[in-house]
Amino acid sequence: MRPEILFQLFSPVSKLKGIGPRLTALIEKLAGPNIIDLAWHLPTGLVIRHQISELTPEFVDRNVVVALHIDHHLPSRNRRAPYKIQCEVGVQSLTLTFFNGRENYLRQQLPEGSDRLVSGKLEEYGGTYQITHPDYITTREMAADIPLSEQVYPLTAGLTNQTFIKAARQFLPMLPDLPEWQDASLLSREGWTGWRESLLAAHAPTEEADFSRDAPARARLAYDELLANQLALELIRRSMKRKPGRSLIGNGKIREKILRALPFSLTGAQNSALSEIEADMAGAHRMLRLLQGDVGSGKTVVALLAMATAVEAGAQATIMAPTEILAHQHFNAIEPLATEAGLSCLLITGRLKGKKRTETLEALASGAVDLVVGTHALFQEDVKFHDLGLAIIDEQHRFGVHQRLALSAKGRDGKGGVDVLVMTATPIPRTLALTAYGDMDVSIIAEKPPGRKPVDTRAIDLERLDAVADGLGRKLAAGERIYWVCPLVEESQVLDVAAAEERFAHLKTLYGDQVGLIHGRLKAEEKDATMRRFMSGEISILVATTVIEVGVDVPEATVMIIEHAERFGLAQLHQLRGRVGRGGLEGTCLLLYAPPLGETQKARLAILRETEDGFRIAEEDLRLRGAGEILGTRQSGLPEFRIADLHDHSRLLAIARDDARLVLEKDEKLGSARGKALKTLLYLFERDSAIRYLSG
Template sequence: MASQILLTPVDYLKGVGPSRADVLKKELSVFTWEDLLLHYPFRYIDKTRFYTIGEINADMQYIQLAGTVTHKEMAGSGRSKRLVARFEDETGRMELIWFRGLKWIDGYVKTGQRYVVFEKPTFYNGKVSMVHPEMELLSENKKEFNTSLQPVYPSTEKLKKFALDSKGIMRLQHAILAEVSGEIPETLPAYLLEKHRLPSKGEAIRHVHFPPNEQALNRAIARLKFEELFFIQLKLLYYKQVRTRRFKGIVFDKVGDQFNTFYNEKLPFELTGAQKRVLKEIRKDTLSGFQMNRLLQGDVGSGKTVIALMSMLLAIDNGWQACMMAPTELLAMQHFNSVKKLLEGMDLQAGLLTGSTPMSERKVIFEQLENGTLPLLIGTHALIEESVQFRQLGLAVVDEQHRFGVEQRAKLWKKSRQVPHVLVMTATPIPRTLAMTVYGDLDVSVIDELPAGRKPIITTHRYESGRLRVLGFLKEEIARGRQVYIVYPLIEESEKLDLLNLMEGYDQIVRAFPRPQYQVSIVHGKMKPAEKDFEMQRFLKGETQLMVATTVIEVGVDVPNASVMVIENSERFGLSQLHQLRGRVGRGAEQSYCILMTGNKLSKEAKVRLETMVRTNDGFEIAETDLKLRGPGDLQGTRQSGMLDLRLANLAKDQQILREARECVQELLGEDPELTLPENQVLKNFFLQQHKKAAFWEKIS
């Protein structure tokens, strides 16, 4: 959308000027006319409809009323000081309440005057009120713009000081559209508009700001959402195709002694159908002659590590080295120990490299990597340090993807002369829609069944009043030889959140489980790695029965004997975090339990989270619910991707549009991989202009 007029600095728009331009830049990152046009409304008011006070009910959203202010007064003092006005029409009365800007509002609101108010009504003790309503004199409530649906724009306190509230922004949009009529260039080819019955870009922009009716608004929004998702898919799939063409993949054409010995003699359990399927997908990738970039998703305990190890053995059998990178020292150590145990008795050396590896050991590891005598290395971020060079790295496994930025992954690829295959593992289930957008350049494999003999974890929700029963249950489990985790959300006292402090919790537990009969470990983020490790090892060896911890145990800790997870103040955790914590138990053959403790006051959203946890152990169902509750920006690992700068599209609600956009792009690149056909020039121009600054993508390749 780069007609020259749209690149005009916002300073030169009628009604802006230097000081307003400055605040628009700082608050909204609006530098040009185009930036302002892309600042879309977040809702619309139907200004044709007036309700009466008598019609109001608790299910109503934002409504418009006309009536008279019959009384007003200041109430309360200090922080609870507020202005309360009585508002009446012929059907009843209600209260209008303000907590901020009292002096200005008190001067504006006059008793005896008729006003139009707009806000969401709230009910308290059977009384109806509106808090901080939008308000204007009835005499001034005339149609300023030719639209029955009035746009409402996101604004900020600073913008409002410059008269750039929603109405102020609407006036600026009106001014731009008057100037650029017919100057908004098309970004999608004509055949796509026709096929999907989409309006032109110009019409969509005009109607999203000033819709003549609801039908025109819906068409405009559908067009703009499609475009957003289409260009995200084009970016991902175009670069995936470029990478496939540009880099020859290493071919692992034989299944050798290491793989066969492990499969026939060392495998601790029969592989599940899902594990076998994923192994076949990896095998197919590594035979194809193209570089593998595969995302392996599997719930906690589904057996991803064994698949990663077998893939690494495949690389080693073909004369290549393999490495596995984990996000924390604890997890790297755990992978190293479990791999060593699995490979016991096999003639295969594995190394461990973390931040705390002594320099003398480092030197030996560096030499062995460079001369090729160390076939397998497991470690942390230390693997991507400058000094680490492999003789020939064939496969890089990255565990817990969301802890690594794209650049870190790319550094790993540069550790060898030829680009290695990459297998990314995550136990954080990613909803399909998110996988298509954030990880759309990776092929996705899913291990969707647990090993035989694993019993589903039983999850219950308990209020504070049930604490004594919970403590009794923990004692029963410990008497049966089991171990218990108790997790707290915070390490520091927080007055605002009124949370149980970890140290207080520890003292309570020690009182409830006295020595010498019981031993209690404690782990939190403020401890030194050595202290943390000492406490973890005590718990791992069974020297302590209870582990009191903050969420540092969330990733990767494997204690098969731990059968109960108690999560304190569980309403403070996100769904995916609760699911990750629950996954720390249920790793042995015994029945395991997760107990979600909360206070009595719960928000609607917290109730949905807890009900979801009690209802299902399915990580993908949990991830989909999490996406609906929180949106993609808050999901672990999506912020750092830089991909989801969505203005209108909503991944939870617009799955159908996303699927259509992706299919469209696949078809397009199948027929015209370089976008050279005349009818696709409009696409290519916009695509290139959009990504001039995307050096980020160069790093990927």
């Protein structure tokens, strides 16, 4: 139950005076439905008004407060023409301009022959001074009603700044004095005030410095939000860790056979990740670990060796991929090595039907199968394991937490006592990993296998597209293969397809049947069939929208051409580039761009040319685009932060992570005075779902 002290903050915005149904709908869309959402909707600018008695060029384009005499109205007879009111400031002329002005209202507010005080931005237009749509109109006696500085809120069509200012005047006095949940020494070190004082200060900026993310009031609120996030994740993590697992300890015999069959030695980073995974598997509690590795860093081998340990310990192991192509690829990589080591390995996808499916499922349920590679088909109810000990999920951001739990529930007791290893080839900045995957332990493979050559990356003006297309013949003659990625067109899959089809038609005139096409509107079977033709060499140029899956491995692919590269995110460009140069041949990535480029677009293309370090690229992507863009907020379950910024507040996030762990080590049930205050913090930032883990 939410504490009573927070009830008022969680009442609807419609409870505020002057917020009727129309404004409620607009505010809900912009900020949220409750008064607390308005509290988190902080101002982003400040209007400073200058009191002036005469009109001079130095005040043009500034906000001014000026006393004037209203001379005469010039109503517009044409709806497109503005309504004008001629005024005098001393001996000077000033025009007040209103678009779509209502005559009755304006004559009432600004009667001819009267004196008024108005404020607004002073402009010079056609040699005369004017103010368009003054923000305040009052009498000289009411001069105090015009504030000389005023906060500016983020708005949407139909909402005015005055609406938010009036709302703030009502809800800010409602803010309760909440018990302090922050450590006193941290508050002192950072120079932070209490929660209420900080929120009041954030809504009442007096200078530009107050809008900095490092400004004490905003930093304090950002830290509150990050601490709520980390505390919630740590509660979930501890609850998972408390659940009994099983100790999977191998004798190393199967592992040794696989290592001997490998044509290479493991890198130091692979060995280190494997040690962390095996230590978790050997423990008494369930493993929940994220294995991060850049494109081509060798995660699959680490996964196979972890699966071998599970089999040595008498259990079965499975690896699940998000698409059939990736499942087939994993199977083709794993099966020969598994056979060499004396293990049986099966593939289960949606295509498995009839008698073959029945036989496969019987073998799985009887324990005759050691390793299973599959797709979502593994979730189906009739897929039963004899004794599942380890489940590996590839490209976790494609699967929800519920699917992860559904797979782990396939264990022998049906209670989910299965060790879970999640893999991703999307390099995730540390700050993002802490917030999106904070309920997991993390292993990183940060080095590439020896012998992998860097990809030659170049940015080329789109005007040279025809020359690029004409020059592919040499690569084809050498038996190399080429990806040609077409741009995403904003919000329109139809236009995406049109762009891809147009490029396909053009390349087909040059290279005939050597060209294939994949786009998002094709059925999965059609995509798979074309992809297989490309992998087998039946076609040598694959034109595609970005449906080229992460992880698809075609060793002969050496050229990646990306049209309108400026429209893609950095992480996406890096992923695409990682598709080439994987078979020992040197890869080339051509980024075709349409000038002129904006500063962010230039920075994006420059960093790609400078480095192939996926983690550095991901950090830069976070800085340039923000968190939701990298993982795709909807798929990743990434929390949306209202005040905190993962790039600018990364220092605070690290402190919050440590603080959350320390608090729960000392006060597991949050029963102390600070613990109870921290429960209020969880409710305040709507992390209520984590509270139930306190009793678990």
